[in-house]
Amino acid sequence: SSSMLAESVHSLADTSNQGLLLWGQRQARKDADNLHPFGYGRSRYFYSFVVALVLFSLGSMFALYEGYHKITHPEPLSSPLVAVVILVVAIGLEGYSFATAMKESRPLKGAGSWWRFIRTSRNPELPVVLLEDTGAL
Secondary structure, eight states, rough: OHHHHEEEEEEEEEEEEHHHHOOOHHHHTTTOHHHHHTTTTTTHHHHHHHHHHHIIIHHHHHHHHHHHHHHOOOOOSHHHHHHHHHHHHHHHHHHHHHHHHHHHHHHHTTTSSSEEEEEOSSOOOOHHHHHHHHOOO
8 A cells, every 4th residue: 555655665764764863873973083183073963964855755755656656556555454554553653752852852943932942942953853753644
């Protein structure tokens, strides 16, 4: 079904995005050198930007294409129970990721609103994960 295919692509994209965010954190810890006299701290922002581009361009384009394809060439659903179970498990895992991101963000957020935290955070990974998990849920 299209929802299963979309969920599998979403899971692959999530895994790739988390890998890119971890890579950006690793790059940001490198010491300053002749090429980067102030260090590599901005790598975190660059890789967060790349993740956002991947999420909103490739992910959305695939979902739109697959939705159009399924509307124009419908096929009967063969095993709806399997699809529902997989989607429920995916919702549970996304919910856990979202709850973890909120827990990690609360001390940094302080008394301000979530929107303010997302716009002004100096930690680029948390807003990306929060927004992605919100969209996925």
